[in-house]
Amino acid sequence: MPRTIKPKLPPLLERKLSKTGQTRGADDDVIFQNRVSRSNTVLIPFHQWQANPKLRDMSNQFECGYIVLISPKDYFSIKKPSDYFSEFDLALGENALVFYETRADWETYFPDNYGWTYANSRTAPLGGQYVARVPANTSIDAVRSQKVNLGYATQSLKGAGIRLYEYASKKTIKECRLQLEAIFWLCVDAVNAMANNGMSREDAKSRKLLILKEAQKHGLLDFEKLRSKRIINSQNHTICPLCLKELSGEEFLNRLAQPEGREVPDLTVTQVNLFHIEELKYGAFNHRQYNLGWGCHFCNVVVKDSGIYPTLSWMQEVIAKNKETGYLK
Structure with a gap:
């Protein structure tokens, strides 16, 4: 039987319907991708991953994978981070990253001191151990006040992934x-x-x-x-x-x-x-x-x-x- 061809919708309504499958907007200075498919790589806060066994059990259902994000302060408060991460099936640079958001964390736990590089891949290996989105600060000197956008910041690779709660298959x-x-x-x-x-x-x-x-x-x-x-x-x-x-x-x-x-x-x-x-x-x-x-x-x-x-x-x-x-x- 021949397939029935549906008459086309007006372009504005077609776009409105298509956008329902996309995430909300995001600017260049945040970690999230701007208006992409809801099936894209999911960014999961570590505390959500840690506290929710059901989330960990369903992780293989994310069609484009996932990346768990942890703050430097939380990461370095763990006695043996690598061992602890392994208990949750996580590995830095594979499916987890340290996420810098504050100037204090950037200066206290400066990634160069640990030989870290910033990540740029959404699939394992991630190409680095951290990602940074630190806003500019006018209260300190000019060099230290500049914003820090490292990892997933190029024109062709903006944003590491989407918000966890926006995901849909x-x-x-x-x-x-x-x-x-x-x-x-x-x-x-x-x-x-x-x-x-x-x-x-x-x-x-x-x-x-x-x-x-x-x-x-x-x-x-x-x-x-x-x-x-x-x-x-x-x-x-x-x-x-x-x-x-x-x-x-x-x-x-x-x-x-x-x-x-x-x-x-x-x-x-x-x-x-x-x-x-x-x-x-x-x-x-x-x-x-x-x-x-x-x-x-x-x-x-x-x-x-x-x-x-x-x-x-x-x-x-x-x-x-x-x-x-x-x-x-």
Whole structure:
């Protein structure tokens, strides 16, 4: 049977869906990679590795491997670091690095004193024993105040890896993208929105049917589950998980309004953004099926990494205090 070819989406929506499989942004002065696949090399803080046997047990499931990071202060507080590391299946320069973040650590445990070199490989051997991201300091002399970015700092190799809690396998990324597109098509005006933005109405209807059918086939369109997760409402229409407003397909493509005098010419933020129902955090891999929806940009900003229910509790307190003091009737 010939494979059914899906009509193409408008470029802006296609990019929005593709970006759901990428990590958040990161600038040159941090250890993390900037907007790369969620299946990339994972950076794991040593205290997380040390305290979490389940994490160690699943380490071989990271598709591009992992690197454990430990601070110089913690590393040198261990009586026999190499022996201790081996108890946790770690070896400096193989799957672990000393990570310099403060000027005090850089000067107290200067890596040259130990014959160390900085690493530049994401797979074993890592090419060195440490990586450094020490910010500039204006309180000391000019030479010592310069920032230190060593390891994974070249144009072609920026960042050692991704945040542990942002990880998702290639399979999960693919299924999440499919589910997120299906959720988009549940917007009450999705077909009209696509017809107004480059697709023919027939193509929009065709792709909607194909995506919903494919999502159903892969167990990604359980309406009851989507409702319980605040992703759709009782009419099976897409909603913002925080304010519960029905979302319009047009909002996925409309740029965010900017305050006068503070306009940015290359703004790409739209009115609707990816929304994690249970927030990204250590101890869980929450970029997963049935934990992703679409939400209002400002609702997303409010929730950030706090989670929906803690945010709602905080909002209740704010409203109650404003009523109590007479500012809100």
